[in-house]
Amino acid sequence: MYRYDAIDKEFLADRANEFREQVGRRLSGALTEDQFKPLRLMNGLYLQLHAYMLRVAIPYGSLDSRQMRRLAHIARTWDKGYGHFTTRQNIQFNWIKLGQSPDILDQLAEVDLHAIQTSGNCIRNTTADPFAGATAEEIDDPRVWSELIRQWSTLHPEFSFLPRKFKIAVTAAAKDRTAARVHDIGLVLRRNRDGELGFEVIVGGGQGRTPYVGPTIREHLPAGRLLSYLEAVLRVYNRHGRRDNIYKARIKILVAALGRDEFARQVEEEWSKLESALADAPDTELARIRGAFAPLNFETLPATSAAFDAAKAGDPAFARFARNNVKPHKKSGYAIVEISLKAHHATPGDASADQMDVVADLAGRFSLDDIRVTHEQNLVLPHVKLDDLPTVFAALQAAGLATPNIGLISDIxxxxxxxxxxxxxxxxxxxxxxxxxxxxxxxxxxxxxxxxxxxxxxxxxxxxxxxxxxxxxxxxxxxxxxxxxxxxxxxxxxxxxxxxxxxxxxxxxxxxxxxxxxxxxxxxxxxxxxxxxxxxxxxxxxxxxxxxxxxx
Amino acid sequence: MPTLIRLIDGRYEAADDVFTDVADEDVTPPEGAVILSLARLQAEGDGLLSAGRQVGVRIQSDEEVEALAYDLPRLALVALVFPKYRDGRAYTSARLLRQRLGFTGEVRAVGDVLREQAGFMARCGFDGFAPADGASPAEWAHAAGRFRHVYQRAADARAPVFEERASDGL
Amino acid sequence: MKAITANRLIDGEVVFWKSGQWIERFAEAEHFADDDAAGPAAVETARGQSTVVVDPYLIDIVEAAGGWAPVSYRERLRALGPTNEPTHGKQAEGGAGVEALLAATGAARSTGRVDLIRRK
Structure with missing residues (x-):
């Protein structure tokens, strides 16, 4: 996993301090609500029906157990003991008090979490394949590119006041678990005939009032040119996206109005004027990020597990869980475990603080300290040994987290x-x-x-x-x-x-x-x-x- | 007259505004530096410049700075209008002025200009600010300097995090 | 009849106007006749309290079995709490006022809340 260094940490501390000051100015009356609203939204703080709601970013849906435990702590201390995982792989707390929100941001920053750009007309959290680094289907690790986009888009000086919000998805597998084609930009990693890594670039998908499946504007963008190409797309959008009507301000409306070909032409023209040396990430930085996602120390294991097979044969409930919630892993002897947050009587996507602690504990003991959030509002333990599946299942079952319904009718x-x-x-x-x-x-x-x-x-x-x-x-x-x-x-x-x-x-x-x-x-x-x-x-x-x- | 703040050699300072901002319905004053709309610049600019006057242009957020390419070397100032805090087009305009069109005169932020934008503006190449929120140069500098690190290259000289990291590693 | 509601700035709590004070229980809210100018006047006063509440507005209320309730379903939810968690929000307290709100049925018109997306 990517670990925040001193620079990332100082950045989050600066952000938390900025917000504390802004809240102070609002409470003292120095800022009006109209002035304050865009500032709190840029920190993910909404005023909802019953209270403030804080949306915390989970960059590309990836968490470690220390971070999950902190989310549980926040749920217990400042909310009503639960959190809601969202379709953008984030988490929302529903009962937050404005006066306490700066303390929460401090608590988040301590474990490298934040609420930056979880709202507002800016580049939001990047969606990525929740099976990244675990599935054999992928041709590259989408987290590398998602982290690159996270850094590039964080407080981007030119693209923080776009016509409307902007969502990017990255996937590298044939099976799309990110809904890439209904994002503002969907990036699908592929290799071309020469074996070179590149992105299919899909622009202008989206849902809302006017849904579109986005068209592909470039079949193969050389991977190393990603940031300059994003800059070109965002610049065309920032300049020409509609600002007169909030319902027509998303990039999908611009793409549809211009037509795919004309939009693509404008992007390519802008892109041709950008100097790669200035607009693309240096190879050294890309290599540094890639290093952070280097394959973990998987053990060499046989492809089958006697413990797993025996449990399947002996316990129909476990067998059902294995059929529906356990997915193949790229490493022999490992599996991907999906944890359903869709128990039949529960609120879809909700997890209690105690459940979060259980997941954190299991991730630490059995999943190389790695947890993912899916856009379908479930959780994933991406690297579980087949041998450990019965133990993990028992622990999930005890916590009410073993509903065997992934992809089925009640996984809503x-x-x-x-x-x-x-x-x-x-x-x-x-x-x-x-x-x-x-x-x-x-x-x-x-x-x-x-x-x-x-x-x-x-x-x-x-x-x-x-x-x-x-x-x-x-x-x-x-x-x-x-x-x-x-x-x-x-x-x-x-x-x-x-x-x-x-x-x-x-x-x-x-x-x-x-x-x-x-x-x-x-x-x-x-x-x-x-x-x-x-x-x-x-x-x-x-x-x-x-x-x-x-x-x- | 609102406070004018200039960014000079990395410092935010109060400055006297020598320019008269000429609304389209007003006549151009007989002397002194002026800021004109794009249309007025095209009509009157040549005459004023040959008379040795300092001339700036006011660009609305839906106008493209590429239209200035020919005039830019002769202009003292480009004022980019923020009709609303949330209208981010002027950030692109500023970057293009600095990075693509090579403009070295003052790029001034006017309109709905609040201190929360200070950091973004400085990074995009603005060096003149007419705050609508009455921010003092000290308050403006505090807001603009809020973050010790920046993640991307822009129109300013700040080293992005990947350069900081690379130099740390040396 | 009408009542005045808002969210309290410091914590977002749903509050109601009562003779110049903000209170948390809908059952204790002050009522204004539809044509009573005191209602809009109180909203104006409330708008001036920008460090106390956010976005005060009038809501329509009706007398239902057991007591008064907001006409709008949305406002009933604000006065009670979320239906998926009966122990969360104001409803947790129980009592006659809450019972009256829970029993309220009928027209659930959304009053005065058009163009919601703009209000975010």
Missing amino acids: IACPGLDYCALANARAIPIAQSIAQRFEDADRAELIGELKIKISGCINACGHHHVGNIGILGVDKKGEEFYQLSLGGSGQEDASLAKILGPGMTAEQVPDAIEALVDTYLAIREGEERFLDTVRRVGFAPFKEAVYADAH
């Missing part, structure tokens, strides 16, 4: 919705809970297979409903919460936008509608077809008929 993404968020129109959490409870039968969930439900409480789409196999959008219809279903979305490498199925429905009708969709799928699926594949093959007609025959 949901934004905080109207229960917490000042922007929401409807609740999302109780909808997720009602669906998860309806599909609590684990055999049935496995029979259904991969099915991604994503729920947003408003059109800003923090719950990724546009890329749900089943997307659910909460709306305010004549003063009541209503839910609009859409089908056929995917945020993965086969990205597509979900389309609205039909008229909205009440919260109570949603689980029945999902049940009708699932029953229809089970009745007509062919072979190994996933839900998404069936929808793509047959279209909406049978699903529509099932839902609206049942619901009305």
